[in-house]
Amino acid sequence: MELLTIGAFARATRLSPKALRLYDELGLLTPARVDPLSGYRLYAPEQLDRARLVAWLRRLGMPPARIRHVCALDPAEAAGEVRAYWAEVEADTAARRDLATFLVDQLSGEDDTMTVALRYSLRTDRGLVRESNQYAGYAGERVLAVADGFGARGEPLSTAAVAALAALDTAVPAGELLNALSDAVRRAGDAVGDHLSADPVDGCTGTTLTALVLSGSRLGLVHVGDARAYLLRGGGLFRITHDHTVVRSLIAEGRLTEEEALTHPQRAMLVRALTGREVEPDLALHDALPGDRYLLCTDGLHTVVRQDDLRDVLTGSAHPDDATRRLVELANAGGGPDNVVCVVADVVAA
Numbered sequence: 001m002e003l004l005t006i007g008a009f010a011r012a013t014r015l016s017p018k019a020l021r022l023y024d025e026l027g028l029l030t031p032a033r034v035d036p037l038s039g040y041r042l043y044a045p046e047q048l049d050r051a052r053l054v055a056w057l058r059r060l061g062m063p064p065a066r067i068r069h070v071c072a073l074d075p076a077e078a079a080g081e082v083r084a085y086w087a088e089v090e091a092d093t094a095a096r097r098d099l100a101t102f103l104v105d106q107l108s109g110e111d112d113t114m115t116v117a118l119r120y121s122l123r124t125d126r127g128l129v130r131e132s133n134q135y136a137g138y139a140g141e142r143v144l145a146v147a148d149g150f151g152a153r154g155e156p157l158s159t160a161a162v163a164a165l166a167a168l169d170t171a172v173p174a175g176e177l178l179n180a181l182s183d184a185v186r187r188a189g190d191a192v193g194d195h196l197s198a199d200p201v202d203g204c205t206g207t208t209l210t211a212l213v214l215s216g217s218r219l220g221l222v223h224v225g226d227a228r229a230y231l232l233r234g235g236g237l238f239r240i241t242h243d244h245t246v247v248r249s250l251i252a253e254g255r256l257t258e259e260e261a262l263t264h265p266q267r268a269m270l271v272r273a274l275t276g277r278e279v280e281p282d283l284a285l286h287d288a289l290p291g292d293r294y295l296l297c298t299d300g301l302h303t304v305v306r307q308d309d310l311r312d313v314l315t316g317s318a319h320p321d322d323a324t325r326r327l328v329e330l331a332n333a334g335g336g337p338d339n340v341v342c343v344v345a346d347v348v349a350a
Contacts, residue, residue: 134339242282
């Protein structure tokens with residue numbers, strides 16, 4: 001087999017020798033042989049396709065460790081991994097765009113949006129199957145939160161997580177909103193860890209947490225797990241959280257459809273939750289406009305009641321209290337297989 005010099009290989013791949021040396025240093029493309037005397041790198045012709053793939057993935061911004069993983073997969077699996085990576089990039093870009101808009105408004109003094117208030121209702125229900133309620137919720141003037149405990153210590157852990165967010169039901173400056181949410185989730189995680197350290201159990205136990213915190217005319221969203229937040233605006237219902245579950249990861253990778261996910265045996269398996277270990281929450285900012293209606297709910301509701309039916313209830317109920325009552329009724333009409341906690345809140349002019 002005739003090897004190519006680094007210069008010839010660079011011309012064939014339209015990459016620079018400098019780029020090839022960098023790929024070697026990062027462990028992404030190791031030469032077929034290195035001359036023991038000159039240290040000159042030599043490449044095999046069959047490495048051309050990998051070199052081009054590495055270059056394309058680098059241009060996407062994919063980190064080296066993930067590139068190494070992609071290069072080790074067969075083409076179909078590699079395509080799914082690239083698809084999943086780009087979905088993460090788009091979600092992160094959207095969150096950064098909202099944050100950039102917020103910062104521009106704050107720094108330029110152009111933030112002249114009106115102050116709004118929340119009109120809200122919280123409802124919990126044990127359902128028709130479970131013997132206990134491991135869910136917790138909170139609704140106040142500035143904070144809406146739901147948590148879904150699981151495992152042997154689910155009930156106290158969900159309560160502790162919600163209490164950490166409820167502490168933000170005071171005036172939080174808009175410029176500190178995301179930092180305050182991040183700190184609150186850290187405190188919630190610490191509280192979960194303290195509970196488990198004081199009373200250890202076998203098996204996985206923890207809680208999810210999804211919350212909205214109002215500051216001025218903006219809502220800060222924090223999310224860990226598979227509870228959901230929805231926004232009803234202009235007659236359309238939009239889900240503004242992503243489930244941190246195994247099936248959601250498979251859907252993002254193109255290996256599972258939404259329909260298949262409904263009956264998947266691992267549909268409730270979480271990949272992110274508060275379990276006493278460090279966790280990275282989803283954080284985002286949303287403009288709160290008068291006329292908006294928000295729904296926060298645990299999976300005891302959203303896995304039983306179709307999104308179209310959620311929208312019909314939210315659009316057809318005059319007051320949040322009517323909406324939460326009807327939503328719980330629908331969940332129980334669907335068999336009530338799980339506990340339910342839901343919060344419905346209207347954004348109104350202050």
